Amino acid sequence: MGLKQNLHNLKEKYKGTKMAPAFNAIHTFLYLPNETTHGGTHIKAADDLKRTMNTVIMALVPCLLFGMFNAGYQHNAAINGFTEGMSFFSGDFWNMDNFLVGLTKILPLVIVSYLVGLVIEFIFAVIKGHEVEEGYLVTGMLVPLIVPVDLPLWMLAVAVAFGVVIGKEVFGGTGMNILNPALTIRAFLFFAYPTWMSGDKVWVHGAVEAAGTADAISGETVLGSLAQSQPISYSVSDMFFGFIPGSVGETSTLLILLGALFLIFTKIGSWRIMLSSVIGALVMGFIFNQVVDMGWVGETSKFYGLMSLDFWKHLLIGGFAFGAVYMATDPVTAAQTNKGKWIYGFLIGFISIMIRVFNPAYPEGVMLAILLMNVFAPTIDHYVVQGNVKRRLKRLKAKTA
Amino acid sequence: MGLLSKKDAALITDPLADNNPITIQVLGICSALAITAELKASIVMSLSVLFVLGVGNVVISLMRNIIPSKIRIIVQLIVVATLVIIVDQVLKAFAYDLSKTLSVFIGLIITNCIIMGRFEAFALGNGPWRSFLDGIGNALGYAVILIIVGFFRELLGSGTLLGFKVLGDPIEKTGLYALGYENNGFMLLSPMALIVVGIIIWVQRTRNKALVED
Numbered sequence: 001m002g003l004k005q006n007l008h009n010l011k012e013k014y015k016g017t018k019m020a021p022a023f024n025a026i027h028t029f030l031y032l033p034n035e036t037t038h039g040g041t042h043i044k045a046a047d048d049l050k051r052t053m054n055t056v057i058m059a060l061v062p063c064l065l066f067g068m069f070n071a072g073y074q075h076n077a078a079i080n081g082f083t084e085g086m087s088f089f090s091g092d093f094w095n096m097d098n099f100l101v102g103l104t105k106i107l108p109l110v111i112v113s114y115l116v117g118l119v120i121e122f123i124f125a126v127i128k129g130h131e132v133e134e135g136y137l138v139t140g141m142l143v144p145l146i147v148p149v150d151l152p153l154w155m156l157a158v159a160v161a162f163g164v165v166i167g168k169e170v171f172g173g174t175g176m177n178i179l180n181p182a183l184t185i186r187a188f189l190f191f192a193y194p195t196w197m198s199g200d201k202v203w204v205h206g207a208v209e210a211a212g213t214a215d216a217i218s219g220e221t222v223l224g225s226l227a228q229s230q231p232i233s234y235s236v237s238d239m240f241f242g243f244i245p246g247s248v249g250e251t252s253t254l255l256i257l258l259g260a261l262f263l264i265f266t267k268i269g270s271w272r273i274m275l276s277s278v279i280g281a282l283v284m285g286f287i288f289n290q291v292v293d294m295g296w297v298g299e300t301s302k303f304y305g306l307m308s309l310d311f312w313k314h315l316l317i318g319g320f321a322f323g324a325v326y327m328a329t330d331p332v333t334a335a336q337t338n339k340g341k342w343i344y345g346f347l348i349g350f351i352s353i354m355i356r357v358f359n360p361a362y363p364e365g366v367m368l369a370i371l372l373m374n375v376f377a378p379t380i381d382h383y384v385v386q387g388n389v390k391r392r393l394k395r396l397k398a399k400t401a
Numbered sequence: 402m403g404l405l406s407k408k409d410a411a412l413i414t415d416p417l418a419d420n421n422p423i424t425i426q427v428l429g430i431c432s433a434l435a436i437t438a439e440l441k442a443s444i445v446m447s448l449s450v451l452f453v454l455g456v457g458n459v460v461i462s463l464m465r466n467i468i469p470s471k472i473r474i475i476v477q478l479i480v481v482a483t484l485v486i487i488v489d490q491v492l493k494a495f496a497y498d499l500s501k502t503l504s505v506f507i508g509l510i511i512t513n514c515i516i517m518g519r520f521e522a523f524a525l526g527n528g529p530w531r532s533f534l535d536g537i538g539n540a541l542g543y544a545v546i547l548i549i550v551g552f553f554r555e556l557l558g559s560g561t562l563l564g565f566k567v568l569g570d571p572i573e574k575t576g577l578y579a580l581g582y583e584n585n586g587f588m589l590l591s592p593m594a595l596i597v598v599g600i601i602i603w604v605q606r607t608r609n610k611a612l613v614e615d
Contacts, residue, residue: 152581152583154582166596166599170599170603188587191586191587191590192585192588193586195583196583
């Protein structure tokens, strides 16, 4: 008897009891259920929730692997010196030394994220007596990618517990949440433990311990140094390939772009939201550039550094690309109507860059912008639908009159 | 409870749990969010409300038959404002630092919905003794929530209770801090107070399903 049959037997044995959802979840996650539907009419489709979730995870894996290499690279390079003008496949980046450093730092983050989140999902499924929902599969993968590499694990555990319970379960679980759970978790960390989530010490592994000693490492993110009106020390190709300090998985715009294409090709992510948020960001960036060109903001202004940044470079730095592709497109919290998606995405991009420039205390505007628009998404949908209703009523009147 | 009849005792015990002014009637939320970052401030706020509501209910109840109903709100406002000014002045005289922390929120007791609510709903229609008990009961119900919220916010947010460093010293890294524990800054922000109140409501309604609406 294989594992599948064992699980099936357990499922039968516990049928109707409180623990049943737990066994069902493991069984259907690993295998096809033993019993198939019969009778009646069916629509046969392969794209169930698990398939959807797994597709997003597949799109995230390159970012995760890159994040591991980058964590090591940033750590080692901070000690031994950076390589100038690396190409994407440079051996200075893709080597075992870097990977091992990253693996030992990031794998625990992934494990803690999944363990805490899934345990809570199982507990709630057992208490409420419904099946375990798949929603956490993606959240659990997103969370380690959007936190700094040196984040203490217990903080992550607390934040995941908070995010899953307050961000999702109190609203009724997967599909009912108003806010993106992964961003809720990050926002919790950001406001609860700001010293671990911002500043120039947390983005590079080892910088916190080295602070104040002779080996001190400066791990300022591009956004951080711009907020202080210092010039960027990274080339455009470094920023595009992702050889820069930042949260674990969000640095490589190239890989995020590939992930975006994959999500669009598989029709999992909405291209409307991705495109419109990029447009929104570019428009806001362009407005700021114009303001600088007009001479309204001088070099002495504290906004000068970020405002004068070429508008298209905003897409390469910070977590904007990652947020726009993987978080803004979350089908549960985004706008549902096509027109609504354009508005929703555009405002995310627009507000992200605005927060980024105007509030140096919150260098990562995209997190707050997406959470804000999550709240407004139902409102946008409501007005889009009402607009349609009105237009059709008018048409009807014109026809009958 | 030899002192009170069963009906009178219920006036005090009901607001403590199943008819709590904050978690069930959802009144007086603003002050519960604003001043609960420290346990001490919560306690002083609770005492202030206890005084204002207890005395105010008695005063209104004594005057209930001579207040013309058209101007009763104004009369109630004057009574509560007088009492609040007394509290404010006493705090300024004897606990200046605390009155700084509580800032406008002592003054804003005037607008606390619990107080006007009890005046309107109870003191205008009941005798002074029963009104007094009702005032005390509701103020205690308010106090319970404030103190619970204040307790958790101060403990998790600053690692202290009433100013005592119960979890160790965050700077010298003693106690829990030696293990890498850190204070949760989010707890000190008002949104977290809302979430803590929400969790209390959640727990309360899970224990007593009769409280769940719709």
